Amino acid sequence: MSAKKIAxxxxxxxxxxxxxxxxxxxxxxxxxxxEPKRLxxxxxxxLPGVGAxxxxxxxxxRMELVPALERQVKDKGKxxxxxxxxxxxxxxxxxxxxxxxxxxxxxxxxxELPPGPDVRLPHVGWNTAxxxxxxxxxxxxxxxxxxxxxxxxxxxxxxxVVTSTCTYGATFVSSVQKDNVLAVQFHPEKSQRNxxxxxxxxxxxxxxx
Numbered sequence: 360m361s362a363k364k365i366a367x368x369x370x371x372x373x374x375x376x377x378x379x380x381x382x383x384x385x386x387x388x389x390x391x392x393x394e395p396k397r398l399x400x401x402x403x404x405x406l407p408g409v410g411a412x413x414x415x416x417x418x419x420x421r422m423e424l425v426p427a428l429e430r431q432v433k434d435k436g437k438x439x440x441x442x443x444x445x446x447x448x449x450x451x452x453x454x455x456x457x458x459x460x461x462x463x464x465x466x467x468x469x470x471e472l473p474p475g476p477d478v479r480l481p482h483v484g485w486n487t488a489x490x491x492x493x494x495x496x497x498x499x500x501x502x503x504x505x506x507x508x509x510x511x512x513x514x515x516x517x518x519x520v521v522t523s524t525c526t527y528g529a530t531f532v533s534s535v536q537k538d539n540v541l542a543v544q545f546h547p548e549k550s551q552r553n554x555x556x557x558x559x560x561x562x563x564x565x566x567x568x
Contacts, residue, residue: 370418409444412455443510447514452469497534532544
């Protein structure tokens with residue numbers, strides 16, 4: 360049986376190469392695309408991203424990727440991994456630099472991280488993810504597992520989909536899962552050994568899906 364192919368969606372919002380390099384290091388087979396039809400060739404989809412929510416949704420719509428993603432992930436049930444902005448785009452809407460509608464796959468909203476005396480935005484650097492419920496991609500995450508974050512906004516959602524949280528002044532959601540949809544606020548491709556463990560777990564999830 361041939362290896363399962365991962366499509367990394369390139370919609371102009373960065374860090375595509377670093378995600379691909381991390382998957383390749385783990386022996387994962389992937390291709391990068393911004394063409395809706397090419398997603399038919401994938402067994403799973405990764406949506407990475409850094410930058411502004413509104414610009415990201417504009418790009419996805421302009422490239423006609425929104426209906427393609429919905430068909431592949433929601434209708435066909437292909438595994439999806441959202442990274443950083445790719446997690447926030449799952450929300451119904453965001454208040455980043457205005458008000459923008461998202462994919463709406465989760466009953467969630469994107470809000471600014473709350474201010475505090477020791478809080479500088481963006482939240483950049485290493486922090487600990489605390490597992491709240493089992494998730495295929497968090498199987499090897501221990502209590503002292505650190506990941507790299509770079510964001511000023513966070514996902515506010517129902518606790519039923521939250522798989523881990525992180526504290527930076529206040530506690531925010533660091534990963535979610537709803538059926539075949541998985542997403543993380545941190546950057547596994549920049550998180551060294553722990554990030555590679557998480558991506559390995561995602562490849563295992565794809566292989567068994």
